[in-house]
Amino acid sequence: xxxxxxxxxxxxxxxxxxxxxxxxxxxxxxxxxxxxxxxLIERIPYIAGAILAFLVIVFDKYERLxxxxxxxxxxxxxxxxxxxxxxEKGFFNESLVCDLSSISKAKSAQDLLKExxxxxxxxxxxxxxxxxxxxxTFNTVISLIISAIMxxxxxxxxKN
Numbered sequence: 158x159x160x161x162x163x164x165x166x167x168x169x170x171x172x173x174x175x176x177x178x179x180x181x182x183x184x185x186x187x188x189x190x191x192x193x194x195x196x197l198i199e200r201i202p203y204i205a206g207a208i209l210a211f212l213v214i215v216f217d218k219y220e221r222l223x224x225x226x227x228x229x230x231x232x233x234x235x236x237x238x239x240x241x242x243x244x245e246k247g248f249f250n251e252s253l254v255c256d257l258s259s260i261s262k263a264k265s266a267q268d269l270l271k272e273x274x275x276x277x278x279x280x281x282x283x284x285x286x287x288x289x290x291x292x293x294t295f296n297t298v299i300s301l302i303i304s305a306i307m308x309x310x311x312x313x314x315x316k317n
């Protein structure tokens with residue numbers, strides 16, 4: 158019974174991560190909201206979780222290990238999302254991660270002019286909200302919930 162529940166959990170993670178990524182790409186490419194650097198980093202747990210869940214489903218191995226690794230991915234996601242939320246609310250200052258575009262790759266005066274006129278996205282500016290909450294806020298809560306579910310599933314894996 159527990160194995161069936163865990164298999165459905167892995168399938169659910171695959172579906173949820175894929176859906177979250179599709180939503181993020183929809184907001185970026187269809188609605189034309191450019192993501193900041195932290196937004197891009199916050200996608201890593203979803204990408205890694207989807208890939209790992211897919212591999213576990215296909216090869217039907219390492220389910221226990223996958224539960225804890227996915228949990229760790231989303232703990233990382235919780236930390237990054239909370240940091241992003243803190244930057245948006247003014248609790249933290251923007252770091253170098255938020256300003257990676259400041260490293261110039263210009264080889265000529267024209268390239269430098271293009272870089273200077275290019276619109277960069279600040280991590281503290283909230284461009285897209287749902288019910289008045291930023292996506293970083295949603296991601297903080299979702300990542301925390303998923304990491305807790307994964308760790309609990311791994312701790313209860315051998316029970317039943």
